[in-house]
Amino acid sequence: MKILVIQQKMIGDVLTSSILFEALRQKYPNAHLDYLINTHTHPVVENNPFIDNFIFFTQIEENSKRKLFQFAKYIGTKNYDMVIDVYSKISSNIITLYSKAKTKISYYKPYSAFIYNHNIKRLSSTELDCGLAIVNRMQLLEPLNIEFKAIKPQIYLTDKELANSKLFLESHNISLKKPLYMISVLGSGATKTYPFEYMAQVIDQVAETTKGQILFNYIPNQEKDAKAIYDLCKPKTQNLIHFQVFGKSLREFLAITSHCNAIIGNEGGAINMAKALNVKTFAIFSPWIDKATWNIFEELGKNESVHLKDFxxxxxxxxxxxxxxxxxxxxxxxxxxxxxxxxxxxxLEQTL
Structure with a gap:
């Protein structure tokens, strides 16, 4: 049996949807399981033992209708028995339509329902601690008689990656015997980024409470904004921040984060990745995002979050x-x- 799972776009989505492979592997131990994702998201699912193969959806297909249809026809040559379309947008609708799979599963949308054998309606609330993002994904497996299980996303780092990241931190005078905190200083955009002045106050609090070493999570083209937040911090806080110490790639960031006591800051991919590394998290949600969907595996003292709606x-x-x-x-x-x-x-007291 050959099964294709489709989850394009965001890193957090790709990581969260990877839980389906663990459940599918338990149900179909001899199946060939492929994951169709965007190229830039691969690092968060690299080395996942439940996934046999990755198929990459690139900017070429993203920007050209002709290339998209060529890609969809290529998927049709792979002879999949089943397609599970988690993404459920026009591009994945087309890919699923051309797949020739006998079993096609996705979320219910009136305009695409004819493509799928099973159209699953998303739940709008749950009382389970795992969160709606997990619950709604696992719902996609119900037509396969796979019982619900609160599977937690996992990231798989190699021993070499862990050893190299330790050496990297130590080479920058960071002691792993002292508290170390990663700050998610910037969100994926302005509407998901806590105001700079407020974030600086949060970082000051982390410094004051823990006296710990502090790292900023940012990529080179965000350095100006990250530096603006650094400049707003108190001088004694700045003395604890290792501003120029950051991962040059996503895998490097993951390995560095794995050594941290906790990650604190804007809710998003970095927070979800830390959870998948079993690192403690404190997330500040964007006030327009539905917290119930993404506060997955909330646990007091381990994975906590705040939202304006709470107050x-x-x-x-x-x-x-x-x-x-x-x-x-x-x-x-x-x-x-x-x-x-x-x-x-x-x-913070729970992280010390």
């Missing part, structure tokens, strides 16, 4: 993400660091 529920009165996103800036301004100062301090 100012009256601002939300039945408004959708689409309605809230244009107001992200004013909502962020209302999301004062002092709202969660005590909660963050209690969390």
């Amino acid at each position: 100012k529920a009256e601002l939300y009165s039945k408004k959708s993400e689409k309605e809230l996103k244009p107001k992200a800036n004013e909502l962020y301004i209302a999301f004062k660091p002092h709202f969660f100062r005590e909660k963050l301090n209690l969390f």
